[in-house]
Amino acid sequence: MNNIVYITAGFGIIGLLFTWWRSVWVANQDAGNERMKRIAGHIAEGAMAFLKAEYKFLFWFILAVAILLAISADSELSHPMVGLSFVIGACCSILAGFIGMRVATKANVRTANAAQKGLNQALKIAFAGGSVMGMGVVGLGVLGLSVVFLIYANIFPVDTKDALTRVITIMTGFSLGASSIALFARVGGGIYTKAADVGADLVGKVEAGIPEDHPLNPATIADNVGDNVGDVAGMGADLFESYVGAIISTMVLGAAFIGAAGFTDNFNGLSAVCLPLAICGAGILMSIIGTLFVRTKEGGNPQMALNMGSIGASVLTIIATYIICKWMLPEQWVFSDPLYGNEEVTYTSTNVFLATIIGLIVGVFIGLVTEYYTAGGKKPVTGLARQSVTGVATNIIAGISLGMMSTAIPMLLIAVGIYASFECAGLYGVAMAGVGMLSTLGIQLAVDAYGPIADNSGGIAEMSRLPKEVRGRTDKLDSVGNTTAAIGKGFAIGSAALTALALFAAYMQQTQLSSIDISKANVISALFIGAMIPFVFCSLAMGAVGEAAMDMIQEVRRQFNNIPELSAALAVMKRNPGKKEDEFSEADRQIFNAADGKAEYGKCVAISTAAAIKKMVLPGLMAVLIPAIVGFAMGTEALGGMLVGVTASGVLLAIFQANAGGAWDNAKKMFEEGVEINGVKYFKGSDPHKAAVVGDTVGDPFKDTSGPSLNILIKLMAVVSLVLAPLFA
């Protein structure tokens, strides 16, 4: 049966080879003129500076946790090697983010350059960049887990159920590494991007009156770097941890089947452990095939092309999943579940397949609901635009109200998904539903990561003063694939909930808890504390954005006042309101040009970096330490209660924030395109538009800082509990 793992390792390698191939192809495209290259260079440099600072902190964090794990895990149920798993998982996560950002900072300028020729060529480069990220993440995930499994299976004599369980316990460290790095990356990246964004806007646009993405603004580069470290590197690490978490939790739960009557493989149940790896491995192949569908002729519909790729890959993966379930699992097997008083339950391969598909269906529906609540032109966002007419206050109230309402159907879908997949195949079924959502992550993430690349290419086009139609094309690129991206978000949220539950179930299995009874005082107390944590976490993240933005504002003000060339150029702009550079007088143009390159972008980058690194520590450590404290102080059952509290309120706040933020953003965009309300047509610059801009700014940390971090938080706390389970037991 180990053969399967060799094969999945092969799939991982194929994913990475594809990553390498596409990444070389992107690098070989033309990066445009000198100005474009210089700007792109600044962005790439800034991004690297952030990563370097982040890695410096993470090095010590990884070292400390690895040592602690190695020391504390020295027991019969675990092994110091869990520290090694942690280091490998953390490194894979870092690598996933690094690969994605490396290619994104190359693809952005090349997309901008290609957009000068046409839409199709630009789409090709942006999507290639995205697929490097996508396949990099899934390739590293499947390869990393397979290799770790093979190593331990060779080191430890895996001959009994207990021995195998121990190997998988040691493997959980991998997931812990991935999750903790992801949380830091998401929180740090989220703080970085929003601090730079808000800072650049407030001093640049509002105080100094210069346009967005203007090279005179010292925070402009930091703003564009932010898009890369937040939306690309952050997202890469984020989905890497989702993917790994879903697989690992299923493996732990699968290990319970070992020895169950019905299995015929050489280990009587190892196939259930390897199943998620095999399905995800097949998913890599199908995602690669899917990317080949993403082609369009000039004048064709790029949206169609992206949809074809996703749908094609999904259909292929469903077929593959059916074949793999039927091939790897016995027709049926009988298992005495210790969770249910050792009652005998019969599982079938068909039902496991069904559970997996249920995950997929739930994810698609959550995505559609997400799109309904956040897409411009649909009823909710149109209503939000209407509420902007009476001012900022009504816009904010309506946005919060919209976000809260948008939690209803996704939560019901998640509840139904849990219930239905449990009916199919117990907790293993719930875990497989999570795997089902993420099995085509390769192509999903390709479409997701394509977004920020297209966005960034627009910024570069603007800063490089490329013709207006180029920006038009990059904007079109950016708007394409929104539905696919919304469905991707649906998968992220749904799988976070299901995976958190699967990890929770795995935790129960490891601690040999047969029930978690909320009528016990310690359990309900812990549940209350757990439910509160996402609120505090969000507060810290949002507070950090506010404080970091203040630092940024002060630095930009300083540069404007202390760098004579900048002050002079700003004065020129004030003397020539509304004029373009080539309409300035000759003298003014000279002064203006003398300022070119004088803005100290690096200092703003450094400030955003320092603030992000400093402020990510507390929320990150909180997530790692609280489960340990609660577990030791209140016991394993209470810790279980806490995890449920964290999951319920975390998922709710995540959906609320993501959708409110998305809706505010698109309501603002509706005004930019012009929208008719009660017979009056409102445009950019109108009062309702200004109210909508404020809503969008409020939504920024919601959807880009605290919201997406919550998905990681809930899983990280579950993984910490799972890894520490042998200590509590």
Place this chain on the structure above:
Amino acid sequence: MNNIVYITAGFGIIGLLFTWWRSVWVANQDAGNERMKRIAGHIAEGAMAFLKAEYKFLFWFILAVAILLAISADSELSHPMVGLSFVIGACCSILAGFIGMRVATKANVRTANAAQKGLNQALKIAFAGGSVMGMGVVGLGVLGLSVVFLIYANIFPVDTKDALTRVITIMTGFSLGASSIALFARVGGGIYTKAADVGADLVGKVEAGIPEDHPLNPATIADNVGDNVGDVAGMGADLFESYVGAIISTMVLGAAFIGAAGFTDNFNGLSAVCLPLAICGAGILMSIIGTLFVRTKEGGNPQMALNMGSIGASVLTIIATYIICKWMLPEQWVFSDPLYGNEEVTYTSTNVFLATIIGLIVGVFIGLVTEYYTAGGKKPVTGLARQSVTGVATNIIAGISLGMMSTAIPMLLIAVGIYASFECAGLYGVAMAGVGMLSTLGIQLAVDAYGPIADNSGGIAEMSRLPKEVRGRTDKLDSVGNTTAAIGKGFAIGSAALTALALFAAYMQQTQLSSIDISKANVISALFIGAMIPFVFCSLAMGAVGEAAMDMIQEVRRQFNNIPELSAALAVMKRNPGKKEDEFSEADRQIFNAADGKAEYGKCVAISTAAAIKKMVLPGLMAVLIPAIVGFAMGTEALGGMLVGVTASGVLLAIFQANAGGAWDNAKKMFEEGVEINGVKYFKGSDPHKAAVVGDTVGDPFKDTSGPSLNILIKLMAVVSLVLAPLFA
């Protein structure tokens, strides 16, 4: 032992006699000049119009639910009489709100009039008004429950444990009546007050440019009515249901002790059932004594006076509680708890007393935390004011962040409170902790209700053009007692959480569930759904405020355009910007005076009323129907899971919204008094102040509509489950 209940009924009657006495005293005070009387008359009329419309809807609701209950409760465990309990509970709740509002609409104008003479006399009337409400609520609560208990104890032969349990089951209908009316009153009142407030401000102040509380504004009266129906009648019904819920849930849990070894009363445990009634009865007496401490000489400190009253009553109640526990309960008794595998647990009267005190302490600390996060001048609100300098967006983000952070300590306190009181005396201890918080409700509520009366008196002083120093005195009155009111809020939140849990425990006892295991798929699914409900509920409430405000805006605009005298008077005001009425030319003054009384206040009142009644139905029915649906469809254990989800996320959202709203309000007030930030002093009308005003408007529905309703929602859903429990079993 029935004697005890006769005594508690006596305490209830004493409370009501006190209510009657103070209410007559208030009515006998001078209501001021004609203009004041006319304005106060409009407000009182509007308030009655709302109550009438509300009662019309409630009549059918009460009838329908009573019939349904009577039909469905025809079982051995319950009895159709539960419908009668429901009707009595509902009527007592309505009466509590009615008494409070009746006296408040009398005390407001009399306080304004007395403020012409001095602070002390005004304080006396406002506090007398508040204490009518306070003692009315507790008097009706204790008397109502005692009488219902005595009736059923006489109808049904209470000779076995089962018979007594059945009687208490029938009594739970009383709590259901109180809670469902409270929810409608809170939601309806909250929508009413905020719709009128926002509508009056947006058209009156912003569009027409007339000052706040100006008699030309047709929505002015509706705005002042709103303060009464929201803050007074809504709060009265709210705390009535808290009080009754806490007592009833403790009685249900106490009934489990009956027959336990150690009791010596004539029923072997009936004393544990009657204990909460006895303590609350004593609390009434101590509260009345406390009100006598509230005296101050002219020039004295009214804050001190209020504090003396609260602290005096609390100390006396603690002493009385100790004596009652020692007198009514045996030194110790042994109980085999079916919730814990019939393990034998020893309870002592000292520990029950300690559990009660724990409730009191937790409540005080939650109140202090509430004050810390919401009081002007303290670090959080000062920070919020600072964040207003960079605009609305940062003010909103900071307010949300502040509100989220403010959940941390209260949730920890609640968790510790649950744990500690459970350690003292099991679930009965948790319930008694809830009773402890509310035992001095009489005086707490007197201080709470005093606030809106003082506030309203200020509005009347303004509208009646009383001298400026009068408004100064009413403002001072209003600002006094904030700490006491904050502690009252702490009690409301803390007791909601503890009472919800106690009701939950009572529900488990009634359905004979021995555990609620969140590792079961249906339980966790239901918990997720439950956690989502408060989000949807808040969304509905906030959305209703927005829509109702739009209706109000249209009506005010219509009157301004269609009533010639109003249009003319508005034109006069526009012609004389910034001028006072007596500075107008003679001709203008005539036109202006011709408009006096022409605004159709009644229409605005009717609109607010209609909107509030219409929009309160869906959230109200949701709370009643969902537990029934989940209970029947998913089973009793799943319903338990749902209740825990509702409680956890409901308490969090309630704290978050109350504190964010309070902080925004006080940050705005800091600017009105003038605040120095980074060396610059900002006043009313400055940009940061305007940003803070927007924050305050966002916070309005948070703290006055959806937030306070959540406390009721979580208990109502638990009570519905408890009442329907015999059907599920």
